[in-house]
Amino acid sequence: MADPEPGNQTSIIGFILLGFGNFHKLQILLFLLFLVIYVVTMAGNTAIVVLVVADQHLHTPMYFFLGNLSCLEACYTSAILPRMLASLLSGDKTISFAGCLIQFDIFGSLISTECCLLSAMSYDRYLAICKPLHYAARMNSGFSLQLAIGSWLSGFAAGTITACWVSQQIYCGPNEIDHFFCDYTPLIKLSCSDTSRMVLVLFFFISCIFVLSPFLLTLTTYMCIISTILRIPSSSGKKKAFSTCSSHLIVVTVFYGTLIIVYMLPDMDALHDLNKVFSIFYTVLTPMVNPLIYSLRNKEVKEALRKGLSKIVTSMSICK
Numbered sequence: 410m411a412d413p414e415p416g417n418q419t420s421i422i423g424f425i426l427l428g429f430g431n432f433h434k435l436q437i438l439l440f441l442l443f444l445v446i447y448v449v450t451m452a453g454n455t456a457i458v459v460l461v462v463a464d465q466h467l468h469t470p471m472y473f474f475l476g477n478l479s480c481l482e483a484c485y486t487s488a489i490l491p492r493m494l495a496s497l498l499s500g501d502k503t504i505s506f507a508g509c510l511i512q513f514d515i516f517g518s519l520i521s522t523e524c525c526l527l528s529a530m531s532y533d534r535y536l537a538i539c540k541p542l543h544y545a546a547r548m549n550s551g552f553s554l555q556l557a558i559g560s561w562l563s564g565f566a567a568g569t570i571t572a573c574w575v576s577q578q579i580y581c582g583p584n585e586i587d588h589f590f591c592d593y594t595p596l597i598k599l600s601c602s603d604t605s606r607m608v609l610v611l612f613f614f615i616s617c618i619f620v621l622s623p624f625l626l627t628l629t630t631y632m633c634i635i636s637t638i639l640r641i642p643s644s645s646g647k648k649k650a651f652s653t654c655s656s657h658l659i660v661v662t663v664f665y666g667t668l669i670i671v672y673m674l675p676d677m678d679a680l681h682d683l684n685k686v687f688s689i690f691y692t693v694l695t696p697m698v699n700p701l702i703y704s705l706r707n708k709e710v711k712e713a714l715r716k717g718l719s720k721i722v723t724s725m726s727i728c729k
Contacts, residue, residue, distance in 0.1 A: 453700030522564025
C-alpha cells in the first residue's frame with residue numbers, strides 16, 4: 410500500500426477503511442440493512458425531486474428548497490453507501506488515495522451545502538409563519554434561487570478548500586482509517602505533517618461558520634416560529650402547525666447535534682466509537698427520514714404523489 414521515497418518516509422497510495430470490522434459475523438446483516446436504507450433513501454428523495462419539478466402546484470420557494478435538499482441528500486448518500494455496501498459484501502476494504510480524497514471532497518461539500526440550505530429553509534418558514542404579509546415580497550423566486558445557489562457554491566467552496574488542504578499533507582503510514590468513509594478527523598490522524606495550524610484554521614472556518622452558525626440561526630428561527638404558533642387562536646390549527654414544526658426541529662437538532670459532537674468536541678478516546686455511531690445519523694438516517702418529515706406528510710405533496718401515481722397507472726392500462 411506504499412511506495413518508498415527518499416529518506417525514511419513512505420507515501421501512502423491507498424487506505425483501508427475498517428468500517429464495522431468488529432462485527433465480522435454481522436456483515437451480511439449489515440449489508441442488507443444498509444441496502445434497504447439506501448433504496449428507501451433514494452426512492453424517497455428522488456420522488457420528492459420529480460414531484461417538485463413536475464407539479465406546477467409545488468413551484469413555490471418552500472418546495473424549491475425541499476427539492477434541493479432531497480437532491481443533495483441523494484447525492485451525498487450515494488457518495489458513501491454504495492462503497493460501504495460493496496465493502497460489506499466483498500470484504501474488500503481498500504480505497505485509493507485519490508478515491509478517498511474525492512469521497513471526502515464530495516461529502517464535505519454536500520454536507521456544508523445542507524447546513525446552509527437548512528438555514529435558508531428555516532428562514533423561509535420564519536417569513537411564512539411570522540411575517541406572512543411580507544412573505545411574497547421578500548421570498549420571491551429570484552431571492553429563493555439566490556439563496557439556493559449561494560448554499561451550493563459556498564458549500565462546495567468550503568469542501569474543496571478543505572480537501573485540497575488535506576491532500577497536501579504527508580501520509581507515510583499507517584494507512585488504516587477506523588471509519589466507514591473517508592472523513593476529516595480519521596484522515597488527519599494518519600498525517601505525518603504538523604497539522605495543528607490546519608486543524609485550528611479549519612475548526613473556525615468550517616465548524617463555526619458552516620455548522621455552529623447555521624445551527625444557531627435555524628434554532629432561533631424555529632423558536633420564533635413556535636412562539637408565533639402558540640399564539641394561534643385555533644386549537645386545531647395550532648396543533649397541526651406545531652406538530653409539523655416540532656418534527657422539523659427534531660430532525661434539524663439531531664442532524665446538527667451529531668455534527669457538533671463529531672466535528673467540534675475534542676477528539677477523545679471515550680468518544681471514538683461513539684463518533685462512528687453519530688456519523689450514521691447525519692450520513693444515513695437523516696437523508697432517509699427527511700423526505701417523510703419535510704415532504705411526504707404535506708397535503709400538497711400527497712396530492713401530487715396521488716396524481717402522479719394515477720397518471721402512471723392510466724398510462725400502463727392504455728399500453729396494455
